[in-house]
Amino acid sequence: MNSGEQAMKLYIAEKPSLGRAIADALPKPHKKHDGYIEVANGDCVSWCIGHLLEQAEPDDYDERFKKWQFDHLPIIPEQWKLKAKTKTRKQLTVLKKLIKQASQLIHAGDPDREGQLLVDQVIEEAKISQAKKQSTQRLLISDLNLSAVKKSLGAMRSNRDFIPLSVSALARSRADWLFGMNLTRAYTLAGQKAGFGNVLSVGRVQTPILGLVVNRDNEIANFVSKPFYDVLAHLLTPDNQPFIAKWVPSKACEPHQDEEGRILNKALAENVASRITRQSAELTSLDQKQKKQSAPLPYNLSALQIDAAKAFGMPAQKVLDICQILYERHKLITYPRSDNRYLPKDHHQEASAILKAISANGGQGSELVNGADEKKRSKCFNDSKVAAHHAIVPTAKQLKSASLSGDEAKVYQLISRHYLIQFYPDYIYNETKAEVIIAGGLFKANAKQDVSLGFKVLMGKSELKDEASLPPLTKGMPLFCDKGEVVEKHTSPPAYFTDATLLAAMTGISRYVKDPQIKKVLKDTDGLGTEATRAGIIELLFKRRFLKREGKSIRATETGLALISVLPQGLASPDLTAKWESSLGDIAQQAMSYQQFLQPLLADLNGFVQLAANCDSNAFAKLPKTSPKKRFAKRGGKATFKKSNYKKSSVAS
16 A cells, blocks of 8 residues: 555554454455555554563663663663564554654554553654544443444544553552562572572562462461350240340440450359349330442452352452453443443443343343343442443353353353342342340340342342241330340361452452551552452463462462561552552552652652662572472573563563
8 A cells, every 4th residue: 555645544453453443443445465454545553462562671671671680779770772572573563654644643452541551652663643542532442232333433532632641551550560570589589599480479469469378377377276255045925025235345345355256254144144134124215227339340350250260169360361252252342341330321322232132141130131120220330430440241142052151151141140230229138136125235136038039039048047037026015135145156266268258358458458547548549569460460370379279268388488587568458559559540540640750759769679689589589499480590590580571461470
């Protein structure tokens, strides 16, 4: 094609599968070229293959850095460089040529911060005029079916609107490089002092997650079970109907309680039980309410990974891989790497077609689909809560024949169920709370009764624990306490992490943060890592032999325990990286600049490198000497970082 002949639009997709889906929606016939498709009107569709560019290695900045030495650290590039990935260099050349020829660029990266940066970097690399850059449009696609792609093509925005998103992704990738590269070198060198030859990788997200697992393992190892005591009052109503209420200790009992409020002193419990036996009692407060619970929102990736781990014991990475197949190959679900649980308002128009598809594809039984009220608008349809991408939901596509594998069908059914329940009524139940005073002490009794199951019909069995039902009660009613009973129980250790609980800990990280200021901030952010990276980071910790599986449990290895034992609190706890994640969100929202984020981080880094130089490396002397894995080439007795560690967005490692 001759560049001067006509105006040519160039669509740049993140992956070939997305490129093909865009081309399908553009005028036919198509001409397939090497690395791009030309459509009938002369416009072209091309694609990246994930990240075509990656952060340069330290030795690309200075030859001396090939050898790992303490006195080089921290390595901080003055001018950041990117370099072409060797495997995909050819595609980068094709793209750069097309970008220069095109009169108009359309950015069609995935709808998240990684996808934004990945294509922006390629456009930047092609060195084009400011005017052409300014006129670039952004195409956001989260469903690869033809009608959905056509709809997205009609709703393009200016790519300029997404600059903050790109800056936040850039800040993340540089922060990860600075921390990962410098601290991996620093601790590997510390290990070598003690004769441990393997690479000890440290990363901004990876290390605090390892810290969570190590802390939990240590908690369990050091746990001593203690007995504790509940006091139950066996009560009778005036017409001799029995029920049970449980003692609520007063403030005066605090010295005899643990942090969970459990009574540890048996004599105290026995004294209360004897004081209330054969005593009159009064019902002082009665609260009876009908309560409603609406259906949980449709899935984002983490919520889906947690539920799939609970239901089927599936590791997070496997769930993501299955979702990618359901999205790209089968086109049965929308974009899976989403952190959002809401849908745009106009998505409601597709409800009837999506429900039909769920029934046809075996996503849920047809009688359950028929029981849905497709006119119902649940709180998930909310434009103000939808950013670049929306919740993961089924598409309207119907499979010609049943071609899903067992695991694909399982994940598709979960996604279908969470969409279908949006069109089901609330779950309704009655809740009764009674307070009783006996011999000056407070006792409580609670009961729940189902009124109507609503959406819970789809959730398998009702999630209600069978709580004792209460006889008819009225406030002020005289009661009689027939006897007080002491029940001895034992404290149990926390459970080892599993795939589901570790993911849940990464998403709800604020629970594990010590600093109250950060805790407050984190309530609103998304936890450690991004939706797209969480599964990969957990896998990486297994690959690097910091974590191991024992049945469903996830445990730290000797190496993992040793590394966390020498690291300063700031690196091994989630506080720091949680603060970063919150700042990266602020950059995307334009509430913080790149500089404001990077400056304090460099100061932290200097401190951490110093601490590594002075750490007690004896912890590594006792470790088993495993043979170094292939990816760490040995040169001159120093381990070097091989490039293969870096895939799309795994710089967060």
